[in-house]
Amino acid sequence: MTAIFIDFATEATVFCPDLDFLHHSRREANSSADGEITSRMMAKIGPDDPIADVDRHRSALMAAAQGGDSAAYQALLRGCIPLVKSIARRQGVTSDRVDDVVQDVLLTVHQARQTYDPDRSFTAWFSVIAERRAIDLIRRTRRQDQREVYAPFAFENHADEEADPSRGVALMDRRSAVVRAVETLPGRQREAVQHLLFEERSLADAAVVTRRSKGSLKVNLHRALKALRGKMESRDKP
Amino acid sequence: MKTLSNNDSPHERLIQHLATELTPVRRLRSPSIRALGWLAMVAATAILLGLFADLPAIGRRLAAAPDMWLAVAGSVATAVLAGFAAFQLSMPDASRAWAVLPLPAAILWIAASGLGCLRAWFVPGTHVADLSEARDCLLFIVGLSLPFSALLVVMLRSACPLQPGLTALIAGLAAAAAAATLLNLFHPFDAAATDLVVHAIAVASVILAVRAFSSRRLSPEFLRGDVTGTMDRSN
Numbered sequence: 185m186t187a188i189f190i191d192f193a194t195e196a197t198v199f200c201p202d203l204d205f206l207h208h209s210r211r212e213a214n215s216s217a218d219g220e221i222t223s224r225m226m227a228k229i230g231p232d233d234p235i236a237d238v239d240r241h242r243s244a245l246m247a248a249a250q251g252g253d254s255a256a257y258q259a260l261l262r263g264c265i266p267l268v269k270s271i272a273r274r275q276g277v278t279s280d281r282v283d284d285v286v287q288d289v290l291l292t293v294h295q296a297r298q299t300y301d302p303d304r305s306f307t308a309w310f311s312v313i314a315e316r317r318a319i320d321l322i323r324r325t326r327r328q329d330q331r332e333v334y335a336p337f338a339f340e341n342h343a344d345e346e347a348d349p350s351r352g353v354a355l356m357d358r359r360s361a362v363v364r365a366v367e368t369l370p371g372r373q374r375e376a377v378q379h380l381l382f383e384e385r386s387l388a389d390a391a392v393v394t395r396r397s398k399g400s401l402k403v404n405l406h407r408a409l410k411a412l413r414g415k416m417e418s419r420d421k422p
Numbered sequence: 423m424k425t426l427s428n429n430d431s432p433h434e435r436l437i438q439h440l441a442t443e444l445t446p447v448r449r450l451r452s453p454s455i456r457a458l459g460w461l462a463m464v465a466a467t468a469i470l471l472g473l474f475a476d477l478p479a480i481g482r483r484l485a486a487a488p489d490m491w492l493a494v495a496g497s498v499a500t501a502v503l504a505g506f507a508a509f510q511l512s513m514p515d516a517s518r519a520w521a522v523l524p525l526p527a528a529i530l531w532i533a534a535s536g537l538g539c540l541r542a543w544f545v546p547g548t549h550v551a552d553l554s555e556a557r558d559c560l561l562f563i564v565g566l567s568l569p570f571s572a573l574l575v576v577m578l579r580s581a582c583p584l585q586p587g588l589t590a591l592i593a594g595l596a597a598a599a600a601a602a603t604l605l606n607l608f609h610p611f612d613a614a615a616t617d618l619v620v621h622a623i624a625v626a627s628v629i630l631a632v633r634a635f636s637s638r639r640l641s642p643e644f645l646r647g648d649v650t651g652t653m654d655r656s657n
Contacts, residue, residue, distance in 0.1 A: 252446035261437045286433055292642050294440045296514045296582035298447040312515035316584040 239307045247302040261290055267307070268314045275318040281325065288317045365415040366408075373408035376401050450581060453509035453516075460505055460574055464600045467566075468607070475607035489537060490606075496531030497603040500524050504596035508574060511589040512581035512640070521588050524595060531599070535618055556620040559609060563601045563624035571597035571632045578640060586640035587633065594632030598625040 242263070248256035265286055272285040292313055300309055366377055379390035380401065387398045394401065450456075484490055504524035511520050574593045583589040602625060638644050 249444065250447050250449060252444060254441035254444045257444050258437050258441045261440065262434075265433055283432065287436055290433070290436055290440065292514065292582065292584070294444075295642055295645060298450050299513055299515075299581050301449065301452075309515045313584065316514070320584075 239305050242306040242310075243302050243304075246297070246300055246306050250297060250300070250302075261293070264289075264293075264310060267310065271311060271314040272318045272321075275315060275322065277318050277322060281321060285314070285318050285321050288321060289314045292317055361419060362412070362416070365412050365419075368415070369408050369411060372396075372400070372404045373411065376404035377408045377412075380405050453513060453581075454506060456577060456580075457506045457509040460509075460577055460596075461502060463573060464501065464505075464570060464604075467570075468604055471604055471607050477607075480607065489534065492534035492537070493531060494603065494606050496527055496529075496534050497599050497606075499527035500531050501596055501599035501603055503527050504592050504599055505574070508578060508589055508593040508596050509581075511585055511592060512578040512583040514582045514584045516583075516585070518585060518588060521592055524592065524599075528595065528599070531602075535621070559605060560620050560624045562605050562608065563598065563621065564628060566601035566604060567594075567597045567624075567628040567632075570600050571628065571636075575632070575636045575639065578636075579645060582642055582645065583640045584642065586642075587637040589640055590633045590636040591629060593636065594629035597632060598628035601628070 242260060245256045245260035245263075249260060268286045268289045269282050272282045273279075277285055293310065296313065300306065366374055369377065375394055375396075376390070379385045379393060380387070385393065387401060390401055391398045504527075507520045507523040510516050510523075511518075571594060574597055575590070578589060578593060602621065605621075
């Protein structure tokens with residue numbers, strides 16, 4: 185059976201299949217009612233109380249989500265976003281961080297969904313999670329602010345140590361020295377360096393192209409590198 | 423089916439992602455029942471170790487100094503209550519007040535152990551543990567705490583603790599108290615000052631090690647890993 189109800193977060197129409205308890209359209213309470221729900225959790229709520237209805241409805245959605253009903257789950261999470269935002273603001277989260285809290289709470293609820301007992305109030309359970317995640321984010325932000333310094337021009341004013349104009353010339357000089365050193369190597373070693381390093385062929389490809397065994401190529405490459413290291417070190421010595 | 427919600431918002435994308443990967447879950451048993459499961463494993467270990475212990479010697483020691491029961495009762499109560507408290511704290515909506523539950527028992531345990539230590543000083547002929555015995559105590563407490571705390575942390579991870587540091591601290595207390603209780607099977611004498619210090623160091627080390635090792639592993643960020651890795655939260 186497919187039920188339709190109004191998503192109170194966005195006032196959008198959402199379709200929820202296989203939910204017997206959602207036969208008719210229902211406008212949920214807005215987020216200001218959520219605070220009232222939380223404050224009244226400890227009080228006895230009558231069976232006809234609209235706020236208790238909201239909570240029972242959420243509990244039913246969560247129970248369906250625990251059973252794997254993704255439409256109920258989406259409707260529940262969408263509907264809880266205003267509640268998270270209201271709790272985050274109440275805890276003192278700055279407006280630019282409220283969305284971070286929402287994301288964090290959604291992930292945490294997803295992770296903790298097996299801990300929810302449908303006999304208990306969903307809104308109370310959810311509100312505690314939202315409060316804790318909001319407080320965690322405030323603490324994290326505070327720690328981050330203590331470690332980091334706000335310096336908008338620091339990046340632009342920071343000298344790039346690698347931006348030395350002569351560095352490119354030195355690099356080219358070194359590269360041509362390597363090429364010259366490779367040219368002085370015996371033929372097989374030069375061949376191994378050419379195919380395996382300069383042309384970046386795999387050992388198998390290089391073996392096919394040069395018609396030599398992989399072992400021979402490896403030995404020649406090893407000898408070539410050793411010889412090149414010696415040549416470059418003697419070149420760099422003053 | 424079509425929804426008129428704003429599909430471009432990061433929240434909507436996250437909700438759709440979570441709904442896509444939604445699988446049916448089995449509701450977690452109540453914290454008390456899961457705590458009983460852990461305590462049953464501790465009890466089974468105690469029965470197993472009891473087969474190798476000199477039970478008549480323990481009986482003689484208890485008959486000579488019945489107040490030793492107080493220390494044993496204190497450590498047993500600390501293990502039981504800290505175990506229950508750790509499982510309660512592992513629930514995401516748990517109150518921090520659960521952490522206070524094992525404290526009275528822990529005070530009884532510490533006070534009664536201190537009393538035994540004083541008698542070892544003042545009563546002539548009391549057996550006083552030497553350094554090698556004290557070292558054995560340390561190894562016993564630390565060695566037995568390892569499997570107890572590992573099992574406890576694994577069981578706690580199935581919930582979603584939002585106070586991972588506090589949960590790990592109380593879990594460490596439960597494991598250390600359980601190990602210290604079982605030490606009585608092989609320690610039928612009062613702890614002298616040095617021995618008591620060794621016990622305290624062992625218990626404190628276990629608590630702090632479990633706290634340091636497990637608090638990150640119990641955190642939602644660590645446990646979720648696979649979910650956040652796939653989500654783009656920057657848009």
